[in-house]
Amino acid sequence: MLTSDRGPATWFVAIAVAVAGLSYSAWVLQFALPLHADPVHSFLSELDAEGKPYRWVFSTADTVAGVLAALAAAVALARFPRGPLTVTGWIALLCFGAAxxxxARVPLRDCTDCGGSDLFPQLHQPHALTSTLAVTGIAVAAFAFTRAAFRYRYGPALREFGALALAVGAAATVWMLVADNLSGDYALGIAQRIQVTAMSLWLLALALEVGRASPPRR
Known part of the structure; x- marks a missing residue:
């Protein structure tokens, strides 16, 4: 089980993960702010690149998401029941938060050529490492918790909705990886936004499951 009581630790983890999920979806503010980023072809890293207007908005949102995710995972590891799958999931979520x-602290530099022929210009910068670690961390966490949800029959928030979010995110990731090896334009901005949205929704599903604080049905 994720947790077996509704004590302060449970509520803290549930709320922290939920706020992290909402903060991680702050990229949607690009449609409300006077920005000129093409959502079809631009990467989200461009929103908080060095010198970009409103960089502080997206950088702050990512920092809040990372700090809360890491704190929630640390509390869960210390206070929640431990099993191989859930421990793996919380450790991976902690890594996601740190990354x-x-x-946010290592932004994309000099993004004037981000829309050029190179599909992934970020890969030439240190920002790529932190982004890759973050995506890998939440992917491992999602796989671990999804497997645990089916094995121990958690509620539908994580077993069904969470699994759907994981599947959509994985499909978007495959879209990006395959397109990286092809010539032409494959709307990678859309693919990344689907990927990040799926990650945010999965965090909300995890928060709902923790908030339920009910034992698994054997």
């Missing part, structure tokens, strides 16, 4: 904070 997301680093992602």
């Amino acid at each position: 997301t904070v680093a992602d």
